[in-house]
Amino acid sequence: MQASIEKEAQEPVHAEGTDRYRLAYDAGVHALAQQDGTLGNLRNRATGLVTISTLIASFTGFFGVGTKDNPLPWPLAIGLIAFVLLVVGCSVYVLRPVKEWLYGPDVEDILTSPQPSDELLLWSQALGMKKAILENEGTLQKRSIMYSIGVSLLGLEAMYAVAVALVSR
DSSP states (O other): OHHHHHHHHHHHHHHHHHHHHHHHHHHHHHHHHHHHHHHHHHHHHHHHHHHHHHHHHHHHHHTTSSOSSSOOOHHHHHHHHHHHHHHHHHHHHHHSOOSSOOOSOOHHHHHTOOOSSHHHHHHHHHHHHHHHHHHHHHHHHHHHHHHHHHHHHHHHHHHHHHHHHHHHO
8 A cells, every 4th residue: 555655646746757858848849840940931031132132233234324335334343243242142151051950859869769768768859959959049040140241231232233323324
């Protein structure tokens, strides 16, 4: 009888630990999925930068900045090309493949885990995902900075295109 009472007293503690580890595991999976979505959104916006940058440069030429009779001075043309190349460079950095990126728990790692219990397996996987979340965050931070630089360059390119249009008239 005494052993039965002790076993029942331990089960809720075990269940609470499992619930906590399950919660941490699920939170880790959710956070990794959110990071993947953030990276995808950042990449979509980066392709928009390239499109807008090339449109600015194209429209600058289309609206008569540099005609056959009055060509655009080459330093101004090089400036427009340089802005396009810089914006494209920032976008390519954001778009390039990620070498070290964890999207979720590794199925093979789970199946071949030496952990003796599901509770310890959940705990170890949650800790692994915590590390992956921090690593992914570093990658996202770098790419976000490059995207921000690209946006700033795009604004400068637009102002430069207006200035070129005014100077060439």
